[in-house]
Amino acid sequence: AQTVTQSQPEMSVQEAETVTLSCTYDTSESDYYLFWYKQPPSRQMILVIRQEAYKQQNATENRFSVNFQKAAKSFSLKISDSQLGDAAMYFCAIDGGGADGLTFGKGTHLIIQP
């Protein structure tokens, strides 16, 4: 079984500042994918960034980057130059390739202070 833990129920950051959301996971798989999804209020889940476990290089998508520490089973998300539109629930998820798709954490509510 896979588990994902997000220890920060809520984070707040000033607009234009940088924030890091934490995620740890556990899996017995050697090859897997890790994801960060954004879910704005009453809106659909949107993929922010994806990391393949066999790739050592950290994934980056514009203002979003990850710090993937495979040995520590840690997968944090850094958002640079935070914008008001970044306010949402952020979910960390793992896909071990089994038939149960993605396993999600409980989420972190990100607040952007203007």
Next chain:
Amino acid sequence: DTGVSQDPRHKITKRGQNVTFRCDPISEHNRLYWYRQTLGQGPEFLTYFQNEAQLEKSRLLSDRFSAERPKGSFSTLEIQRTEQGDSAMYLCASSWGAGYTFGSGTRLTVV
């Protein structure tokens, strides 16, 4: 490609009634997943189809829950004899390869 569509967006039903939700995946995606999301929680896996075959259904919450994907296209999720505890957002996702695309979900309220 219009993304993953779910219908209806909202459903209010009386306890004991049956409800059915529909999901239309991205046409090229052969895998389809149903999740349930309750307030303040991450999505919880329910069931999985590869084409028309339901390959995992042991996580369906009870025998009141069932899902189909006839002909490997759209899928339906049915809840029979609804209970107040069934109130939640029901999400559908389709996948090909290592990416997942989610629909907007169906919010079910059982009164």
